[in-house]
Amino acid sequence: MSGSMKTKRAISNAITYVVLVIISIVWLFPFVCLLLQSFRSYNEGGGGMVEYLLPKQFSLDSYVYLFSEECKFVRWYGNTLTIAVFVALFQTIVVLCVSYALSRMRFKGRTFLMKFWLILGMFPGFLSMICLYFLLKQFGLTQEGAIPGLILVSVASSGMTYYVMKGYFDTIPKALDEAARIDGASRARIFFTMIIPMAKPIIIYQALVAFMAPWCDYIFASYVAFGFSDSYNVAVALQRWVWTNDYQGFFTRFCAGGVLVAVPVTILFMCLQKYYVEGVTGGAVKG
Amino acid sequence: MGKDAGSVSAAKKESSVGRFFEALGNDLKEIGLTFAEGDWKTKVSFLIMGFGPLMRKQLVRGIAFLAAEVLFILYMAGFGWNYLKDIGTLGTVARVVNDNGTYSYNDNSFLILLYGILSIIVIFAFLVVWRMNIRENRNEEALLAAGKTLATAKQDLYSLLDSHFDKTLLALPVLGIFIFTVLPIIFMICIAFTNYDANHQPPTNLFSWVGVENFKNLFSFGTTGMGKTFFIVLGWTLVWAFFATFLTYFLGMGVAIMINKKGIKFKRLWRTILVVTIAVPQFVSLLYIYKMFANDGLINSYLMKWGWVDAYIPFWSNPTTAKILIILINCWIGIPYTMLITTGLLMNIPEDLYESARIDGANGFQMFRSITLPYMLFVTGPFLLTQFTGNLNNFNVIYLLTQGGPQSMVLSNKAGYTDLLVTWLYKMTVNDTNYRMAAVIGIMVFVVTAVISLVVYGMLPSVKDEEGFQ
Numbered sequence: 001m002s003g004s005m006k007t008k009r010a011i012s013n014a015i016t017y018v019v020l021v022i023i024s025i026v027w028l029f030p031f032v033c034l035l036l037q038s039f040r041s042y043n044e045g046g047g048g049m050v051e052y053l054l055p056k057q058f059s060l061d062s063y064v065y066l067f068s069e070e071c072k073f074v075r076w077y078g079n080t081l082t083i084a085v086f087v088a089l090f091q092t093i094v095v096l097c098v099s100y101a102l103s104r105m106r107f108k109g110r111t112f113l114m115k116f117w118l119i120l121g122m123f124p125g126f127l128s129m130i131c132l133y134f135l136l137k138q139f140g141l142t143q144e145g146a147i148p149g150l151i152l153v154s155v156a157s158s159g160m161t162y163y164v165m166k167g168y169f170d171t172i173p174k175a176l177d178e179a180a181r182i183d184g185a186s187r188a189r190i191f192f193t194m195i196i197p198m199a200k201p202i203i204i205y206q207a208l209v210a211f212m213a214p215w216c217d218y219i220f221a222s223y224v225a226f227g228f229s230d231s232y233n234v235a236v237a238l239q240r241w242v243w244t245n246d247y248q249g250f251f252t253r254f255c256a257g258g259v260l261v262a263v264p265v266t267i268l269f270m271c272l273q274k275y276y277v278e279g280v281t282g283g284a285v286k287g
Numbered sequence: 288m289g290k291d292a293g294s295v296s297a298a299k300k301e302s303s304v305g306r307f308f309e310a311l312g313n314d315l316k317e318i319g320l321t322f323a324e325g326d327w328k329t330k331v332s333f334l335i336m337g338f339g340p341l342m343r344k345q346l347v348r349g350i351a352f353l354a355a356e357v358l359f360i361l362y363m364a365g366f367g368w369n370y371l372k373d374i375g376t377l378g379t380v381a382r383v384v385n386d387n388g389t390y391s392y393n394d395n396s397f398l399i400l401l402y403g404i405l406s407i408i409v410i411f412a413f414l415v416v417w418r419m420n421i422r423e424n425r426n427e428e429a430l431l432a433a434g435k436t437l438a439t440a441k442q443d444l445y446s447l448l449d450s451h452f453d454k455t456l457l458a459l460p461v462l463g464i465f466i467f468t469v470l471p472i473i474f475m476i477c478i479a480f481t482n483y484d485a486n487h488q489p490p491t492n493l494f495s496w497v498g499v500e501n502f503k504n505l506f507s508f509g510t511t512g513m514g515k516t517f518f519i520v521l522g523w524t525l526v527w528a529f530f531a532t533f534l535t536y537f538l539g540m541g542v543a544i545m546i547n548k549k550g551i552k553f554k555r556l557w558r559t560i561l562v563v564t565i566a567v568p569q570f571v572s573l574l575y576i577y578k579m580f581a582n583d584g585l586i587n588s589y590l591m592k593w594g595w596v597d598a599y600i601p602f603w604s605n606p607t608t609a610k611i612l613i614i615l616i617n618c619w620i621g622i623p624y625t626m627l628i629t630t631g632l633l634m635n636i637p638e639d640l641y642e643s644a645r646i647d648g649a650n651g652f653q654m655f656r657s658i659t660l661p662y663m664l665f666v667t668g669p670f671l672l673t674q675f676t677g678n679l680n681n682f683n684v685i686y687l688l689t690q691g692g693p694q695s696m697v698l699s700n701k702a703g704y705t706d707l708l709v710t711w712l713y714k715m716t717v718n719d720t721n722y723r724m725a726a727v728i729g730i731m732v733f734v735v736t737a738v739i740s741l742v743v744y745g746m747l748p749s750v751k752d753e754e755g756f757q
Contacts, residue, residue: 009550016545023542024560027619031563033585034575049578051588094463097456105453113461120468122736124680124709127729128471129716134397135466156467159460186445187452215568219682219713235570239687242574251578258571269566270559280624281631 031262038062038255047252062256072229073237073257080215080233080261083150088211090155095206096199098162100191103169104177117160126219133223146224146231153220154213164283168202169195205279208272215265234261314418321425329424336417339424343431347440352420359413367406374403377481378493397489400481404473479726485719501727513724516698521735523610524707527685528678530614531621536671538618539625540633540663544655546626547633558630561623569620573687576616577603604693606704613705617684628670629663636662668747675743676736680709700724708732 033053041059044050066073101107102114132153136142141149172195180190196203214221218235225231232240238257241250269276322330325339332339337352363371373379378394385391427437438446447455479501481487487494508514546557564572579585580602587599602608636659644654664671685691691706691714698704701719702711708728715725 013548013550016548016551020545020551020557024557027561027564027623030572030576030579031567033579034571049581049583049585051583051585051592053585053589094460098460101453101456107453113457117464119737120464120472122676122733122740123472124712124729124732126682126709126713126716127475127726127732128468129713130722131401131471131474132467134401135471153467156463159457159464160468186449188448188455191452191456212568216570216683218570219686223717235568239570239574242578254574258575262567262571265568266563266566270562273559273562276565277627277631281628 034255034258034262037252038259040252042252047250049251062252063260065253066256066260071253072232073234073260075230076232076234076237077260079147079231080235082147083154083214083217083233084211086151087154087214088207090151091158091210092203092207094155094158095162095165096196096203098159099165099169100195102162103166104174104195105187121160129220129223132220136224142224143226143228143231146221146228149224150214150217150221150233153224154210154217158210164279165199165202165206167282168199172198201275201278202282204272204275208269208276209279212265212269215261317425318418318421321421325424325428329428332420332424336420339427343427343437345427345437345440347443348423352416352423355413355416359409362409363406367402367409370399370402371406373399374407375496377495378489381493382491392490394493395489396481396483396487396494400477401470401474404477405470408470408473475726475729478722479730481723483722483726484724485721488720497723501723505724505727505731513699516700516702517728517731519698520702520706520708520711521731523705524679524735527610527614527707528675528681531617531678531681531684532671532675534614535618535621535625536667536674539622540629540659542622543626543629543633544659547630558626561626564620564623565627569683570687573616573620573684576619577688580612603689606693606695609689609693609705613685613688616688617681620684628667632663632666633659665748669744672740672743672747676740679707679736679739680732681707682709682713685710686713708735 036053036055039058039060040047040050040055040062041057042061043059044056047062065071102110133142136145136149136153139145139149139152141152176194177190180194181187185193214233216235217233218239221233222236222239225233225236229237234257238254238261241254241257244250322333328339328342335353336356337349337354339349340346340352341349373394377396377399380393383391383393430437480496480498481494482497482500483494486492504512505517506512506514542561545551546554551557581587582599582601582603586602587596590596591599600608602612640658641654644658649657685705685707689703689705691703691710693705694701694703698706700711700721701714706714709732712725712728712732715721715728
């Protein structure tokens with residue numbers, strides 16, 4: 001009896017291993033391809049698409065191009081990094097402030113504010129695109145000024161994304177606040193010296209999520225930087241390489257650029273993965 | 288007032304509207320009482336805001352109120368009124384060509400509408416501040432009459448870090464949301480009732496109010512109407528959101544169960560491999576996958592090399608394969624995410640539940656159906672709902688993979704077979720500058736999202752019965 005149970009378990013584990021290996025292959029395959037093709041020489045297919053996977057001749061042609069004078073890749077990379085750093089910083093501050101106020105303080109209009117923001121969130125973001133573009137243009141924050149403009153837009157509306165952090169604050173016992181208040185600490189003091197240090201994991205989560213988003217921002221970034229290539233971010237620039245009709249020449253360059261974008265972001269993410277998991281799980285369960 | 292009172296009693300039962308008018312009635316009554324019972328400082332404050340507090344040595348509050356009034360008057364006189372007065376027509380004089388061939392620009396409908404809306408909101412805000420000014424006077428008088436002292440300026444400022452810390456914290460975020468979210472959304476809702484499109488572009492041309500014409504156009508099924516296209520796109524949007532949500536949910540949970548299984552080693556490794564998809568920016572991975580499935584892409588090349596197919600499979604130009612592929616690729620994106628979320632939750636299920644089920648002779652599937660699934664659905668109900676509404680607006684996956692294509696001869700307004708409402712909206716805005724219809728579509732997206740959220744939220748077991756699984 002127990003013997004048959006054992007073989008049964010062994011078989012089912014073996015099947016599970018096979019499935020997991022297949023899953024791993026499927027999940028990693030595109031990234032392996034991307035990496036391999038970024039090292040393909042221009043001598044094969046002129047840097048375009050070819051019908052085989054393994055490059056016959058490894059070379060750094062595409063990478064050399066990215067860092068050459070004729071390509072603004074370094075600038076685009078810098079743009080994206082600038083946006084990501086500032087958005088991560090300011091967005092975290094804004095979300096912290098909003099979450100603390102909504103979690104800890106009871107004031108007139110609190111539920112109204114939360115309901116109102118919930119409803120606002122149901123409107124598709126692109127709806128207001130032309131109006132936002134116009135507002136930015138008024139402040140001179142399009143084309144040449146697209147980078148600060150994009151930072152401003154990402155930060156300005158970020159107060160509405162307080163859910164995860166507020167959920168975290170709600171789990172910190174209110175008794176701690178009360179005790180500190182009895183000792184004469186002001187709300188601000190409690191916020192800076194008690195709550196912020198305790199909220200370190202969720203602050204890291206928030207900053208990480210905010211940092212990752214600008215790397216993917218294509219829609220609004222291309223609209224705001226329209227026609228001014230110095231203000232592109234990597235997503236806009238590489239997108240154009242793939243979609244222009246002569247992408248043939250740019251395919252391996254796209255792969256190389258993609259690798260350069262993906263590797264640092266992925267490493268950062270992997271290092272902070274623990275906080276990310278904590279954040280998304282907490283956020284998902286509390287709704 | 289008499290009419291007001293009548294409407295109040297009638298509407299009392301209809302909760303929110305009734306309560307609103309009741310509060311308004313009480314407010315008006317209090318304003319009247321403040322004027323009737325107040326001293327001369329209070330009476331002057333009705334006209335010159337902050338006069339009362341200033342006379343009572345409440346400098347900070349008094350100056351704040353006075354400054355609000357001065358700023359309001361300056362704004363309206365110097366700026367707001369110029370636009371507000373034309374909001375009914377959105378401008379009458381368009382660009383004029385002068386005799387010497389130059390242009391002179393006159394009314395700009397865009398500015399009139401945007402700043403007109405802003406001015407209306409400013410007026411409302413001013414009324415609220417004015418009301419606060421009245422109440423401030425009343426409170427001060429009451430305090431003084433009771434023989435108490437008023438708060439000093441120092442106390443006022445300190446309270447912004449203590450009992451009124453919420454105001455300090457929320458001031459900037461709320462202002463940011465107002466300028467960059469609320470104002471644009473109100474503006475675009477108004478655009479849905481105008482004829483702002485490629486033929487009516489300010490500052491060269493004017494646009495004007497057209498009532499509900501755009502909505503009629505959306506729901507008309509004639510040759511020029513967009514009704515058919517709208518419902519086809521809406522249908523695909525719902526189908527997409529359904530599959531994108533539930534396929535990734537169940538498959539992701541399946542993967543999590545497999546990794547959690549007893550006796551499986553390298554749990555961390557399997558998870559890390561999957562999580563790479565979350566870490567790599569989507570535009571890199573999705574664009575690459577798009578190229579992999581292109582007619583001359585890797586997949587087709589190998590299929591032909593191995594002799595599995597004779598000619599390439601047009602993955603992206605055939606509507607059916609494009610739709611299936613998008614849903615599958617979305618699983619590739621979404622499964623790691625669900626896996627992460629469900630892993631921790633699955634471990635929360637008490638092991639003895641499974642143990643007793645096993646003794647009763649239940650097999651793996653039965654245990655999943657009667658223990659795991661009900662628990663998971665209960666706990667992740669709200670998550671599923673947000674996933675679903677998020678997928679309704681899942682721009683990235685669709686736009687990076689197909690840009691809404693393949694193009695369709697059946698659909699109007701350049702909608703493609705895989706277009707969601709949001710990608711269609713985006714194309715209308717950017718490619719066609721058909722802002723009027725884009726605004727209408729945006730409102731429809733809101734309506735669909737709101738209706739689904741409200742209906743489903745009420746049905747969620749965790750909302751109906753919070754104690755269910757404790």
